[in-house]
Amino acid sequence: xxxxxxxxxxxxxxxxxxxxxxxxxxxxxxxxxxxxxxxxxxxxxxxxxxxxxxxxxxxxxxxxxxxxxxxxxxxxxxxxxxxxxxxxxxxxx
Amino acid sequence: xxxxxxxxxxxxxxxxxxxxxxxxxxxxxxxxxxxxxxxxxxxxxxxxxxxxxxxxxxxxxxxxxxxxxxxxxxxxxxxxxxxxxxxxxxxxxxxxxxxxxxxxxxxxxxxxxxxxxxxxxxxxxxxxxxxxxxxxxxxxxxxxxxxxxxxxxxxxxxxxxxxxxxxxxxxxxxxxxxxxxxxxxxxxxxxxxxxxxxxxxxxxxxxxxxxxxxxxxxxxxxxxxxxxxxxxxxxxxxxxxxxxxxxxxxxxxxxxx
Numbered sequence: 001x002x003x004x005x006x007x008x009x010x011x012x013x014x015x016x017x018x019x020x021x022x023x024x025x026x027x028x029x030x031x032x033x034x035x036x037x038x039x040x041x042x043x044x045x046x047x048x049x050x051x052x053x054x055x056x057x058x059x060x061x062x063x064x065x066x067x068x069x070x071x072x073x074x075x076x077x078x079x080x081x082x083x084x085x086x087x088x089x090x091x092x093x
Numbered sequence: 094x095x096x097x098x099x100x101x102x103x104x105x106x107x108x109x110x111x112x113x114x115x116x117x118x119x120x121x122x123x124x125x126x127x128x129x130x131x132x133x134x135x136x137x138x139x140x141x142x143x144x145x146x147x148x149x150x151x152x153x154x155x156x157x158x159x160x161x162x163x164x165x166x167x168x169x170x171x172x173x174x175x176x177x178x179x180x181x182x183x184x185x186x187x188x189x190x191x192x193x194x195x196x197x198x199x200x201x202x203x204x205x206x207x208x209x210x211x212x213x214x215x216x217x218x219x220x221x222x223x224x225x226x227x228x229x230x231x232x233x234x235x236x237x238x239x240x241x242x243x244x245x246x247x248x249x250x251x252x253x254x255x256x257x258x259x260x261x262x263x264x265x266x267x268x269x270x271x272x273x274x275x276x277x278x279x280x281x282x283x284x285x286x287x288x289x290x291x292x293x294x295x296x297x298x299x300x301x302x303x304x305x306x307x308x309x310x311x312x313x314x315x316x317x318x319x320x321x322x323x324x325x326x327x328x329x330x331x332x333x334x335x336x337x338x339x340x341x342x343x344x345x346x347x348x349x350x
Contacts, residue, residue, distance in 0.1 A: 013325065015318045017250045022321060057275035059314070061327040066265070066314070068330075072272060085325055087316055089271060090250035092281035092288070093135045093225030 006033040008080035010040055017088035018058065024049050029084075037062060037076040040084055058088040096122040097151070103195050107149055120304030125151045125195075127303040130217040132156040132205065132233060134185050136168030136288030137247045137254075137295065138223030143170065144296035145221075146189045146196055150303060153189065154213060156201035157182045168285035204229055207236070214240035219299045222246040222267075223292060225281060227274045231337075234259065234267035238338045243302050243311070247295035251282040252319040254291035256310070257329070258298055261338070264312030265329035268337035287319050 010029045014022040025047045029040055037060065048054060056071035063082045067073040070086065078084075099107070099122055107121050116124070127150050131142045134155040145153050161169070161176045161184075171185035186200035204224070205213055214220055214236035222233040222244060230246060237244035237259060244259040246267055259266050294315075301307045314327040333339055 013323070015253055015316055015321075015323075015325075016255065017253075019251065019253050019318050019320050022318075055275065057271060057273060059270060059327070061325075064326060064328055066270070066327050066329045069272070074330075085316075085327065087255070087314075087327075089227070089275035090248040090253060090255055090281075091225055091227050091230060091275070092249040092251075092283050093133055093137055093223055 007031065008033050008035070008078070010035075010078055011081075011083040012040075012044065013083060013085045014054075015085070015087050016058065016090045018054065018086060021048060021052060031078065033080070035078055037067060037073060037078060037084070040078060041070060041086075044084075044086070054086055055088045058086050061085040061087070094126070097125050098122065099125065100195075103149065106193075106195065110148065116300075116304050116306055120306050121149060123304045124149045124300065127218040128152040128154065128216055129219050129221060129299055129303070130154045130156070130213050131221045131223060132201075132210075132213075132229070133158075133224050134171060134182070135165065135223065135225070136283055136285060137249055137292035138221065139169050139171040139185065140289040140292035141221050141223060141247065141296040141299070142185075142189055143192065144293050145299060146193045146198060148296075148300050149193065149196060150300070152197045152199065154199040154201065154217065155182060155186055155189070156203070156205055156213070157185065158203040168283055168288045170285070170289060205232075207232055210236035211239055214242050217242055219302050220244045221295055221299055223295070227271065231267055231271070231274065235337050237261050238266050238342075245295045245299050245302070247291050249281075249283060249288045249291050252284060252287050254287055254317050254319075256291060256295050256298065256315045258302075258310040258313065260309075260311040265331045266335065266338040269332040269335045270314070270329060272332065272335075287317075290319075291317065
């Protein structure tokens, strides 16, 4: 018997130094219900063009709350309708 | 603290910015009695310093090393073609001073090291970090935290920019956000319209802090993506283990980790 997996939608915003990548990745991820921030980042990583990576120092925030960097962040279970912001550091003057 | 009164000429100069929804007379006198440090004074720091000077911040200190080069002129509003090849800071300061005789403009013709940044921070009531490198930003952040002075960090890349406002020792500092120094590229892309916009908004927040006006953005990051025309606010989280502002803060160099 096939048991359908319940899913949820998470909006993705890539910006900062990444902003030009935003048009290359879907603006929304479909994830299993109960997926975590790590699950979302793992899903997102291979969608980035092969010659680019999400900087490990990029800030990650979920629905306006800062959770750390791609490399080091607090665990977070995502909810349907959340927005994941991945903001690569900027430092131009 | 006794605030310096405004002269009749100063009241006339600032008449359009004193009133409902802008500054009070007391707020304007607070600006007059304040010192702001702006490092550097290029694409963002130039417009920021100009806005502070025109608003009547009593003392504005700009720090910027090197000589003006032609590629600077796509964004550095304090420069001009006549200044190419000349030292930036003294000429920028002269222009700023020409905009307002009621304030004092000081220039530092180099980027401060750790000790000088702390010394300047102790003289300032607010610091605007507009530097192109994380090393410099984190140095100013560390100086601001050590001196207990608010920091407005303005950053830019291509057609995007961010502003982070730190209430030193009370809200997340830059080191909380960037536990390790991010990589840096010397030739960052920039268009003057975005750097001027971010610099001007950083100055607005500094003016609000100094004059005690409006709702302050302490503890938050604001991001503007001008390419896609979208913006976001992020509520920043303090890192309890932050080596700069955490309870067990130790003296760290801005060059590490």
